[in-house]
Amino acid sequence: GVEAAGQALSALGRTGRTIALPTTAPLPAGAPTRVLWRVPSPEYGHDGPEGALQFVDLQRDAAVSDVLRATGAGLRSVEHVKRYTTIGTAHDQGRTSGVMTSGIVAEALGVDVADLGTTRFRPPAVPVSFAALAGRNRGELFDPVRVTAIHPWHVEQGALFENVGQWKRPWYYPRAGETMEEAVLRECRAARTGVAMMDGSTLGKINVQGPDAGVLLDRLYTNLMSTLKVGRVRYGVMCGVDGMAIDDGTVIRVAEQEFLLTTTTGNAAKILEWMEEWLQTEWPDLRVHLTSVTEHWVTIPLVGPHSRDVLALVAPGLDVSNDAFPFMSWQDTTVAGVAARVCRISFSGELAYEINVPAWYGITVWKALYTAGEAFGITAYGTETMHVLRAEKAYPIIGQDTDGTITPQDLGMSWVVSKKKPDFVGKRSFNRAENQRDDRKQLVGLLPTDERVLLPEGAQIIATSDIPEPPVPMLGHVTSSYRSDALQRTFALALVRSGTRRIGETLYVPLDGRTVPVTVTDPVLFDKEGARRDG
Structure with missing residues (x-):
């Protein structure tokens, strides 16, 4: 046949x-x-x-x-x-x-x-099942949960958690009968008037070592890092090739050829990949090694007017005075009997210290700090309080107060862009006509006329008290919105077209079929002079 x-x-x-x-x-x-x-x-x-x-x-x-x-x-x-x-x-x-x-x-x-029988038929002769594509990434393994070394303590204290990246972070610590608003106001009050502490271990941490470490950081940050002295700390911003801010954080100079930089929690992996891409594909001649050490360190911000008193109790060998331990510096010492690196960094505007210890000893040091602070009414606070405190000072969150189209200048941070460096990633784009427009969105503060109204984040901003027929011209949107204990009212941060020129103007936010009048203000709404930073 x-x-x-x-x-x-x-x-x-x-x-x-x-x-x-x-x-x-x-x-x-x-x-x-x-x-x-x-x-x-x-x-x-x-x-x-x-x-x-x-x-x-x-x-x-x-x-x-x-x-x-x-x-x-x-x-x-x-x-x-x-x-x-x-x-x-x-x-x-x-x-x-x-x-x-x-x-x-x-x-x-x-x-x-x-x-x-016959042999097994495999793709592409037979279709691939969704279960095979998913593999082990199902159920709890679909997106692995990450917890800090202090997580058991947070659970014991009844903390409610929010997901930040893959991390479970304490959101706030409600007491019996407290609403979320009441708990957050209480935590804010403690940080502004007494002493408070939070678990900041999820901050991305990247160790940068090598003879050319300073050169790499100069090329990636908008400001100079190679001039940073050993023992000092500097805030820095990274931009994409389009000049838009992609992350920010602090840079610590550990030694002549070693730096430790921090990133936002959600961008830790992204920034490490970003740095590796430039290092491996564009500048392979640089003698630098990058290592993620996020999980290696527990970081405990100790915040408030009495933070110096509490730290002195658990670190008797450390001179915590302003002269001996100035702002934006760090020292290696012993805290509660554990070798620690303490930094004078503040994300709240208050006198504050960031205590870093190996993760194995994190919960031991946390409990020691909490015990030492009981005499001062120490309070644990979560991410919601952290956001209120930083927003009162107009410290932006990259990815919340930015949307991928915002430059450091739009954030009112021209000072962080070096005029000395010949080049860095994104510098050329600052000269684009689009980036020079005078009607770009800029970060400003908003104060609702009705001090009780809490504006929804993401709400649009218009120029008229009446909502016109669509399409409605939008001037910007609310990026952060909170109720403040220090201001005794609600407030918001927003990106608004020509925002700096509009300070003092009244704009409107459509809400539930009506418009809410808001006053455009400077974004820094609390302690504009920074007098509280040194206690």
């Missing part, structure tokens, strides 16, 4: 000779039938072993002789024959050869083909 003709034609193509085709007479009606896995081939003498010209898998160019060689070597499983001969490993995955191979193996071994 057709199969025999095909085999003979294949043989003809190899040998170039004329081959006599076997003939098949029609079977009488009712005659018994049997499965024929291959047509007996003519004798070819010296042309090769039996079945050398009878092809089983055309994609792998495998013949009956290959199957017989496998069974002759002692193989009894079709899966073993498959791997011995490569039959069924091409794109069709045995869909055109698998059954035939099993029949020939059964014939050679003298067994029933039903007992042998």
Whole structure:
């Protein structure tokens, strides 16, 4: 039949000779039938072993002789024959050869083909199940939960958590009968008037080492880092090639050839990849190594007018006076008997210290600080309070107060862009006509006329008290909005077109079918002079 003709034609193509085709007479009606896995081939003498010209898998160019060689070597499983001969490993995955191979193996071994079965068919011959694509990334493993070393304490204290990146971070610590608003106002009050502490361990931390570490950081940050002295700390901003802010954080100079930089929690992996991309693809000549050490350190911000008193109790060997320990500096010391690195950094505008210890000892140091601070009414605070405190001081959150179209200048931070460096990533884009427009969105503060109204984050801002017919011209949007204990009212941060020029103007936020009048203000709404920073 057709199969025999095909085999003979294949043989003809190899040998170039004329081959006599076997003939098949029609079977009488009712005659018994049997499965024929291959047509007996003519004798070819010296042309090769039996079945050398009878092809089983055309994609792998495998013949009956290959199957017989496998069974002759002692193989009894079709899966073993498959791997011995490569039959069924091409794109069709045995869909055109698998059954035939099993029949020939059964014939050679003298067994029933039903007992042998066929080889497994794999993609692309069969579809891929969603379960296979998901693999282990299902249920709790879909997005692994990360917790800090102090997490058990937060649970014991009844903290409610929010997801930040993959981390579970304490959101706030409600007491019996307290609403979220009441708890956050209480935590804010403690940080502004007494002493408070939070778990800041989730901050991204990247160790940068090598003779050219300063050179790399100068190229990636908008400001100079190579001039930073050992023992000092500097705030820095990174921009994309378009000049838009992508992250910010602090840079600590640990040694002449070593820096430790921090990133926002959610951008830790992104920034490490960003730095590695530039280092490996654009500047491979730089002698620098980058290492993520986020999980290595527990970071505890100790905040408030009495933070110096509490730290002095658990770090008796550390001179915590302003002269000995100035703002934006760090010192290695011992805290609660544990080797620690303490930094004078503040994300609240208050006198504050960031205490860094190896993660193994994090909960020990946390409990020691909490015990020492009980005499001063120490309060643990969460991320919501952190946001209120930093927003009162107009410290932006990259990704919340920015949207990928905001430059440092739009944030009112021209001071962080070096005029001394010849170049850095994003510098050229600052000169684009688009980046020079005087109607760019800029960060400003908003004070609702009704001090009780809390503006929704993301709410749009318009110029008129009446909502016109669509399309409605939008001047900007609310980026952060909170109720402040220090201001005794609600407030917001917003990105507004020509925002700096609009300070003092009244704009409007559509809300529930009406418009809420708001006054545009300077974004720094609390302690504009920074007098509270040194206690």
